[in-house]
Amino acid sequence: MARLQLRNLEKDYGGFKAVHGINLDVNDGEFMVLVGPSGCAKSTTLRMIAGLERVTGGEIRIGDNLVNDKAPGERGIAMVFQNYALYPHMKVRKNLSFGLRLKRRPKDEIEQATRDVSNILEIGDYLERLPKQLSGGQAQRVAVGRALIKKPQVFLFDEPLSNLDAKLRASMRVRITDLHKQLKADGLQSTVVYVTHDQTEAMTMGDRICVMKEGRxxxxxxxxxxxxxxxxxxxxxxxGSPEMNLLEADLADSTLSIGSQRLPLGSDVMARLSQTAAKRLTLGVRPQHFRVAGSDEAGTLAGKVSHVEFMGHEVYLYVKVEGSQVIAVVPSAQYDRSKISGDTVYLAPQSENIHLFDRVSGENISLAKLD
Known part of the structure; x- marks a missing residue:
């Protein structure tokens, strides 16, 4: 069993608290992604799991074992780093097998394991090359193979794709997720904790995603x-990309005031509000949930178009609404230039996809389930 549990985990650097008592369960065989902006302590959290950072408070359990005071090599983990961390003087074959040779495993077992891993990752043709003779993608696959050959309980990835170009990152995302699925299908240990600042990686790779901010x-x-x-x-x-539009608003009865404009809320939105709904709110609408409406339609926000981007199947409209920039993403087939009067456009948010956040706490108060 390779379940990972973090309980009230803390990290303090002599007065600066980087991690604030986080709790997280990663299930056996799960692909968990830690994501957040730079400085949110996602890598610090990963390094505490790996044993590379001392835990200030709380517990880390891998399987049934408390590992706080165990050395990295005793935790049943394998880590893939951002910079690959391959031994430059060793050929790929020796880089892959180094961990097993260190444990003095039998020679035939090492050779078989090396063949198996190189076949899975399609790096058999590179076994006699030095790391400097590999491309970025090849080197990353060797780094993954070196982790895989150890058959750890938990795989840890620390921004492993950030040094690759966009096309190679996309292909490596697929390789890593396919490898995870293959390990699960074969009944092998496949619990993964993967750190990234790239939300595209998080959204496309993770079974679940842990979003972090300032160590929380x-x-x-x-x-x-x-x-x-x-x-x-x-x-x-x-x-989300582009990110959700967030506009300050005040709620009175069932109408939002956004600057000088009024946006009536339907009964479906009002039914979703929590009973303690605040009056000072932030309106959230994803760019894909706007529709370009006519000037005579109710329930719209008027704004000035500052920029238009044609993205092939979509059109990005950058619109100034009450001093704030709003992005609307409209399918090219539905984009009607005639509905824009001069540089003025009327945007109608989809009622069922409106979000309302408490402006003080940031809490989404529009998630209450309908009865």
């Missing part, structure tokens, strides 16, 4: 839930 967990959920039901304004603004 903001939300843990699957990608669909994070996108459709963000727990707070931070998650709403961080997850």
């Amino acid at each position: 967990i903001m939300q843990v959920a699957d990608p669909v839930t994070l996108y459709n039901r963000p727990a707070n304004a931070f998650v709403a603004g961080f997850i």
Whole structure:
């Protein structure tokens, strides 16, 4: 069993608290992604799991074992670093097998394991090359292979794709997720904790995603839930591309005041509000949830178009609404230039996809379930 548990985990650097008592369960065989902006302590958390950073408070359990005071090599983990960390003087074959040779495993076992891993990752042709003779993608696959050959309980990835170009990152995302699925299908240990600042990696790779900010967990959920039901304004603004539009608003009865404009809320939106709904709010609408409306339609926000980007199947409209920039993403087939009067456009948000956040706490108060 390779379940990972973090309980009230803390990290203090002599008065600066980097990690604030986080709690997280990673299930056996799960692909968990830690994501957040630079400085949110996601890598620090990973390094504490690995035993590379001392734990200030709380517990780390891998399987049934408390590992706080265990050395990295005794924790049943294998880590893939951002810079690959291959031994430059060793050929790929020896880089892959180094951990097994260190444990004095039998020679035939080492050779078989090396063949198996090189076949899985398609690096058999590179076994006699030095790391300097490999491309970035090849070197990364060797680094993954060196972790895989150890058959650890938990795989740890620390921003492993950040040094690759965009095309190679996309292909490596697929390789790593396919490898995870293959390990699960074969009944092998496949628990993964993967750190990235790239929300595209997080959304496409993770079974669940842990969104972090300033050493605290903001939300843990699957990608669909994070996108459709963000727990707070931070998650709403961080997850999604382009990011969610957030506008300050005041609620009176069933109408939002956004600067000088009024946006009536339908009964479906009002039914979703929590009973303690605040009056000073932030309106959240994803760019894909706006429609370009006519000037005579109700329930719209008027703004000035500052820029238009044609992206092939979509059009990005950059619109100034009450001093704030709003982005609307419209399918090219539905983009009607005639509905823009001069540089003025009327945007109608989809009622069912409106989010309302408490302006003070940031909490999403529009997630209450309908009875």
